[in-house]
Amino acid sequence: MSYHKLIIGNSMSMQEIEDESVHLMLTSPPYFNAPFDYKDLYHNYDQYLNVLQCVAKEAYRVLENGRIVVLNIDDMLINGDKFPIVADATKIFVDAGFRYRDRIIWKKPDGYLRISRRSGVILQNPYPMYFYPDNLLESIIIFQKGRFDYKSIPKEVREASKIDIKEFSDNKWYMTIWEMTNVLPNSELEKDIAAFPEELPYRIIKLFSYVGETILDPFVGSGTTMKVARNLNRNSIGIEVKESLIPIIKKKMGFDEQMSFLDKDDKLEIIIRDDKNEYNCQNQWN
Numbered sequence: 001m002s003y004h005k006l007i008i009g010n011s012m013s014m015q016e017i018e019d020e021s022v023h024l025m026l027t028s029p030p031y032f033n034a035p036f037d038y039k040d041l042y043h044n045y046d047q048y049l050n051v052l053q054c055v056a057k058e059a060y061r062v063l064e065n066g067r068i069v070v071l072n073i074d075d076m077l078i079n080g081d082k083f084p085i086v087a088d089a090t091k092i093f094v095d096a097g098f099r100y101r102d103r104i105i106w107k108k109p110d111g112y113l114r115i116s117r118r119s120g121v122i123l124q125n126p127y128p129m130y131f132y133p134d135n136l137l138e139s140i141i142i143f144q145k146g147r148f149d150y151k152s153i154p155k156e157v158r159e160a161s162k163i164d165i166k167e168f169s170d171n172k173w174y175m176t177i178w179e180m181t182n183v184l185p186n187s188e189l190e191k192d193i194a195a196f197p198e199e200l201p202y203r204i205i206k207l208f209s210y211v212g213e214t215i216l217d218p219f220v221g222s223g224t225t226m227k228v229a230r231n232l233n234r235n236s237i238g239i240e241v242k243e244s245l246i247p248i249i250k251k252k253m254g255f256d257e258q259m260s261f262l263d264k265d266d267k268l269e270i271i272i273r274d275d276k277n278e279y280n281c282q283n284q285w286n
């Protein structure tokens with residue numbers, strides 16, 4: 001039986017979540033003013049970085065010692081200028097107290113053409129200086145709060161959470177490049193949400209948490225992380241600023257109609273804050 005909590009509010013504060021009560025944080029923050037998905041969402045880049053700073057600070061507070069934070073994030077090209085989001089996010093999480101543990105590159109299939117073919121510019125103007133490569137990559141950056149105490153996990157929980165080494169080897173989880181197919185832009189539940197494929201939280205949850213533990217996604221979008229957490233017998237907490245996504249999250253998680261393969265006793269609690277657009281994080285970097 002698993003418990004799931006969806007908080008509708010701004011994840012710059014995680015006021016409902018107790019200190020050291022989360023075992024893994026896994027998320028894909030909005031990409032700074034991405035031309036199609038988040039155009040002009042933030043007034044400027046500093047405002048965007050401040051959101052990440054607040055989330056990093058709260059993540060450090062709510063995460064148990066030794067545990068992992070995973071961000072799926074990438075640099076963003078806007079009007080010909082690339083914003084170094086991966087580098088800045090890494091610095092922000094390290095400044096918040098985390099150890100920088102690893103970086104995996106997610107490679108999408110060669111035919112991935114979600115937004116535009118940037119390389120098309122040079123086809124129209126086949127001259128020097130018109131080159132912008134098509135981007136097939138995103139980063140998955142991994143941080144750790146202190147060191148993990150391997151002896152803290154009971155033997156039966158360790159066994160119940162065992163990683164299938166055949167799956168690990170066959171699907172090449174062992175490399176720093178993960179080839180995964182992206183969610184197609186016109187797929188029903190993820191329309192207008194830059195969702196990641198289930199394969200991403202599936203790998204991360206299996207590799208960095210034990211059954212019965214709690215997974216947090218502070219930018220939960222369509223609820224992909226919560227769905228996979230439920231399927232893998234983990235509890236979850238999702239934070240999402242858009243109240244309109246509640247029915248999508250419920251549907252994706254299988255809470256709108258009971259699906260026979262899921263535990264009927266699983267619970268979903270929904271908390272709707274009234275401060276969702278107003279929260280302003282005070283933090284040590286300002």
Ligand SMILES: C[S@@+](CC[C@H](N)C(=O)[O-])C[C@H]1O[C@@H](n2cnc3c(N)ncnc32)[C@H](O)[C@@H]1O
Binds near residue numbers: 009193218223225
């Ligand atoms: C990249 S999407 C996440 C998609 C998600 N991984 C999925 O698979 O559906 C980022 C989400 O963060 C939400 N968001 C943006 N700023 C937020 C904030 N300050 N607090 C909570 N949610 C926020 C957006 O509304 C959007 O749904």
